[in-house]
Amino acid sequence: MVVVAVVGVVVMLEVVMVVVLVFVVVVVMIVVVVVTVVVGAAVGGWRWCWSL
Numbered sequence: 001m002v003v004v005a006v007v008g009v010v011v012m013l014e015v016v017m018v019v020v021l022v023f024v025v026v027v028v029m030i031v032v033v034v035v036t037v038v039v040g041a042a043v044g045g046w047r048w049c050w051s052l
Helices: 002-051
Strands: none
Touching: none
16 A cells, blocks of 8 residues: 555656646747747837838
8 A cells, every 4th residue: 555655646746747847848938939029029110110
């Protein structure tokens, strides 16, 4: 029974780690996309204003 409990805890920890890792990766990707869009819009707007 102790072995089963230990295995269950380890499996749960691994699942939690994987979920956290996926969550972090998704958040980082969203942040990168948002930053890229904002910087691109800022640079594009600045160039557009400058071209006038």
